[in-house]
Amino acid sequence: MKVEVDSLSGFCFGVRNAVEIAERSLVEGRVYSLGPIVHNDMEVKRLAAMGLVSIDHSEFSALKNCKVLIRAHGEPPDTYATAKSNNIEIIEATCPIVKKLQRKIKQTWERDAADGSQTVIFGKPGHAEVTGLLGQINKEGIIVTAPDSLPALDFNKPVNLFAQTTMSIRDYALLAEAIKAKYRESGANPDVMVKTHKTICRQISDREPHLKEFAGNHDVIIFVSGNESSNGRMLYQVCKSINPATYFVAGEGDLDILWFKDRKTAGICGATSTPKWLIEKIKDAAVKMLSKHSCP
Numbered sequence: 001m002k003v004e005v006d007s008l009s010g011f012c013f014g015v016r017n018a019v020e021i022a023e024r025s026l027v028e029g030r031v032y033s034l035g036p037i038v039h040n041d042m043e044v045k046r047l048a049a050m051g052l053v054s055i056d057h058s059e060f061s062a063l064k065n066c067k068v069l070i071r072a073h074g075e076p077p078d079t080y081a082t083a084k085s086n087n088i089e090i091i092e093a094t095c096p097i098v099k100k101l102q103r104k105i106k107q108t109w110e111r112d113a114a115d116g117s118q119t120v121i122f123g124k125p126g127h128a129e130v131t132g133l134l135g136q137i138n139k140e141g142i143i144v145t146a147p148d149s150l151p152a153l154d155f156n157k158p159v160n161l162f163a164q165t166t167m168s169i170r171d172y173a174l175l176a177e178a179i180k181a182k183y184r185e186s187g188a189n190p191d192v193m194v195k196t197h198k199t200i201c202r203q204i205s206d207r208e209p210h211l212k213e214f215a216g217n218h219d220v221i222i223f224v225s226g227n228e229s230s231n232g233r234m235l236y237q238v239c240k241s242i243n244p245a246t247y248f249v250a251g252e253g254d255l256d257i258l259w260f261k262d263r264k265t266a267g268i269c270g271a272t273s274t275p276k277w278l279i280e281k282i283k284d285a286a287v288k289m290l291s292k293h294s295c296p
């Protein structure tokens with residue numbers, strides 16, 4: 001059987017940047033990370049062995065006189081205020097794309113406040129990036145999780161629509177259309193009242209069509225990701241929609257020899273939070289498993 005690793009899979013730019021910043025900082029001693037640095041347990045364990053300690057927000061509030069890394073998802077202004085009052089040195093690893101989005105949502109919210117403009121964020125409630133975005137606008141945003149769960153909007157007032165960077169571009173377009181349709185029904189002009197901001201990261205939107213092609217070129221797909229990665233779940237579904245023989249694995253122990261039965265080619269790919277070393281490790285484990293067993 002031919003087993004191929006997707007050459008474009010592995011960390012996105014923002015996560016790679018955060019991991020490199022962590023590795024450099026750890027040379028000088030222990031560093032705390034506010035939340036796991038990446039939604040991948042294997043990578044978190046690797047960095048923990050180097051001295052990176054994951055903490056939650058209540059542990060963060062109790063810390064003083066130490067170094068805390070802000071991961072790629074970013075944080076709300078409150079976090080920086082707490083750090084300042086507790087003499088915590090912030091190691092800034094927020095993805096520059098997320099930083100730009102934080103500035104944009106804040107500027108738009110301030111600019112359009114006089115019109116009573118509503119801010120909708122298409123994203124996962126409680127996700128760190130969404131919390132960071134809400135913090136920029138005094139928590140006055142409305143979170144929407146799916147295109148078919150529309151919020152109660154005031155159709156007499158305009159709306160600015162933003163998306164968490166890792167959402168599906170297709171679902172975001174569906175949501176924008178659904179909101180525009182509601183404005184139209186209410187007699188308002190959606191072209192004037194609904195402003196859709198393009199905030200889905202290219203590292204995600206470019207990966208979607210690429211993975212569709214990759215999934216279609218193989219008999220079986222092994223998708224490697226942490227269970228807690230929303231980007232991983234989304235890209236896994238993208239692969240599965242093209243190739244029903246797509247399987248989600250978090251580690252080599254999840255591989256099943258039966259998946260490869262009567263298949264000629266296998267493709268191995270992953271999320272933007274999946275380290276390349278783990279994808280290669282899964283490939284080696286799959287090849288070893290296939291060489292040991294003759295498929296029943």
Ligand code: SF4
Pocket residue numbers: 012013014015072073095096097098165166201202203204272
């Ligand atoms: S997905 Fe995009 S925005 Fe999010 S961390 Fe990666 S590069 Fe940054």
